[in-house]
Amino acid sequence: MEVTAHLGIRYARHVERFAPAEPVEGGPTTVELTDVPIFPQLPGRLDAAMGPALQRNPRSEDAYFLNVWAPEGAAGVPVLVFIHGGAWTTGGGSACWYDGSTLADRGLVVVTMNYRIGPLAHLAPDEDTDPTPLAIGDLLHALRWVRDNVAAFGGDPDRVTLAGQSTGGWYAHVLNLLPEAAGLFDRVALWSMATRQPWTRDRLAAFSARTAERVGGDLRSADIDALLAAGAATLREQTVPFGTPGSAYLPTQSPALPATLYDPAGAAARMHADHLWVRWTAAETAAFLFAGPERDITAEQWAGLLAEIPAAERSPRLAEAGSDPYAALVAQTSWQLFERFPTELAEAARAAGRSVLITHFDTASDLAGFGSGHTLDLPYQFGNPAQWPDSPMLVGEDPARFAQVSERLIADTLRFTGL
Numbered sequence: 420m421e422v423t424a425h426l427g428i429r430y431a432r433h434v435e436r437f438a439p440a441e442p443v444e445g446g447p448t449t450v451e452l453t454d455v456p457i458f459p460q461l462p463g464r465l466d467a468a469m470g471p472a473l474q475r476n477p478r479s480e481d482a483y484f485l486n487v488w489a490p491e492g493a494a495g496v497p498v499l500v501f502i503h504g505g506a507w508t509t510g511g512g513s514a515c516w517y518d519g520s521t522l523a524d525r526g527l528v529v530v531t532m533n534y535r536i537g538p539l540a541h542l543a544p545d546e547d548t549d550p551t552p553l554a555i556g557d558l559l560h561a562l563r564w565v566r567d568n569v570a571a572f573g574g575d576p577d578r579v580t581l582a583g584q585s586t587g588g589w590y591a592h593v594l595n596l597l598p599e600a601a602g603l604f605d606r607v608a609l610w611s612m613a614t615r616q617p618w619t620r621d622r623l624a625a626f627s628a629r630t631a632e633r634v635g636g637d638l639r640s641a642d643i644d645a646l647l648a649a650g651a652a653t654l655r656e657q658t659v660p661f662g663t664p665g666s667a668y669l670p671t672q673s674p675a676l677p678a679t680l681y682d683p684a685g686a687a688a689r690m691h692a693d694h695l696w697v698r699w700t701a702a703e704t705a706a707f708l709f710a711g712p713e714r715d716i717t718a719e720q721w722a723g724l725l726a727e728i729p730a731a732e733r734s735p736r737l738a739e740a741g742s743d744p745y746a747a748l749v750a751q752t753s754w755q756l757f758e759r760f761p762t763e764l765a766e767a768a769r770a771a772g773r774s775v776l777i778t779h780f781d782t783a784s785d786l787a788g789f790g791s792g793h794t795l796d797l798p799y800q801f802g803n804p805a806q807w808p809d810s811p812m813l814v815g816e817d818p819a820r821f822a823q824v825s826e827r828l829i830a831d832t833l834r835f836t837g838l
Contacts, residue, residue: 421491422523425572427455427513430532430564431557433481436639437543439553440483442560444568448484452518456482457511458536459643461651464506468706468786469794470810472515480539480643485512485532485561488519493528493573497580497836500530500565500604502558504585504613504794508537508667521802525829526838528574532561534590538650541618541668542627542638550675555597558590562603580606580836581692584797588612592764595690596677606694608835610800611703611793614681614760615666623671629653662716662724662748664707664756681760687767694774696835697761701781702790703753706812708745709788716744724748734758745788757793776835782824785815799825800832 429445449455456479463473490496501517503510512531519529534540534557543553551559566576581604583591588609594600595607618626627638633649634641641649650668659665670676679685708714721744725733734754740746762777769775780796789795789812798807802825807813813821 420524420526422520423489423491424452424520425487425489426450426452427484428487429483430485431483431560433483436480436539437553439551439556440560442563444564452486452513452515455484455486455513457513457533458482458539459647460505460509460537461647463509465509465706465794467710468784468789468792468810468812469516470807472806472809473509473511475515476511476513482511482513482533483557483560485530485564486519487569487572488523488529489572489574490523490526490528493526495575496526496528496573497578497838498528498530498565498569498574498576499580499582499832499836500532500562502534502581502583502587502590503531504583504587504611505536506613506667507541507554507586507669510536510586515806516797516803517801518803518806519801522829522832525833527833527836528569528572530561530565530569532558534558534561537668538630538638538646541670542623542630542650544627544638550673552670552673552675554670555590555593555675558594559599559603562594562600566603577605578837579604580608582608582610583612584610585613585793589614592686593676593680595692596679596686597675601691603691605692606696606835606837607690607692608696608698608832609761609764610698610796611700611757612697612761614756615669616681617673617676618669618671620672626653629656661720662713662752664704664752683760683763683767684771686764687771687773690768690773692773694776694835695765695768696776696778696831697765698778698780698796699753699758699761700791700793700796701779701783702749703757703793705749705753705788705790706792706794708749708752709786709792713748714745714788716748718742718744720744721747725751749790776831778831780828782820784812786812796828800828802829
């Protein structure tokens with residue numbers, strides 16, 4: 420079917436750095452997705468696998484834009500709203516990776532959006548005056564825009580699936596518990612949901628102070644490139660134990676974050692969505708470890724790490740790794756960071772009477788050491804290989820296999836959204 424793209428629609432506007440955005444509405448601004456600005460950022464650590472597509476979009480602190488793909492002549496069809504990932508530090512809903520044309524061609528209205536990331540989202544010095552994390556406020560504005568406007572594109576505002584990948588999955592989970600988000604969606608998909616613990620207030624204060632020293636002044640007025648570089652330098656000062664994928668910026672503990680955030684039973688009882696989908700890849704953390712020293716971990720090193728992990732916290736998939744210490748490390752860290760909590764949440768949601776779908780993505784990349792790593796499911800999920808021409812994790816992929824795997828993921832999506 421014919422698909423119409425509406426790109427660069429403004430859903431909010433910039434007030435000042437670290438201030439909540441103001442909701443506004445504006446028409447499409449461009450005909451090319453790569454012309455839509457995204458929020459300022461440095462190259463990400465997953466560029467080595469995903470490719471440099473984010474470098475094609477312009478940067479702006481006023482990048483409150485969303486994009487809509489809709490079947491021509493649609494009326495009252497389900498809506499898929501996608502929140503991108505990027506370790507709270509990189510990414511953009513306007514990256515060509517998330518072109519929704521293929522999904523819209525199958526009958527969905529697809530919406531992607533930008534939201535604040537990196538220091539602009541996480542170093543807010545006045546957060547005590549408004550405890551809602553800035554990125555969550557941005558996403559709430561975008562979801563309200565969808566509620567108020569998606570019918571004009573043929574979507575049903577009462578049949579909205581909120582899907583998030585990685586960091587986007589974390590935000591989707593938070594929104595599923597926030598009172599302010601009630602009624603904005605009825606289904607939630609958590610794809611490779613990240614489960615890092617938020618920073619403490621003391622951690623934020625120390626990080627902000629060190630970064631301010633580096634820019635030589637107030638974080639509010641610092642040149643954005645200087646702020647990005649200073650924040651990156653402060654992040655590099657973090658000590659990360661061998662075998663642990665490092666983290667970048669993280670949200671800070673706040674009274675606006677649900678107390679049941681990582682309490683499976685409490686979250687299952689509180690969630691807005693009656694339908695929950697959780698999915699993870701078979702080797703999530705390989706995406707962070709395949710190019711690092713962990714790739715050459717020895718059996719002795721792994722034995723030392725394993726000895727410090729209580730039996731109750733070990734991955735149920737360790738046996739599958741056999742005698743390969745790298746595979747065992749990937750299995751354990753993937754369980755800890757991406758699999759355990761979504762699994763427990765899904766089980767609790769099912770026990771609470773919710774409709775639950777649990778799937779795994781096990782297609783492997785030819786990229787050495789990557790396997791079925793974090794983000795590998797995304798090209799198949801969106802069914803748009805042409806938008807990933809320089810992605811190392813797809814080098815050597817057979818087009819026929821790509822089409823087959825993509826069809827499976829898209830079919831899952833269509834069923835889950837109720838199409």
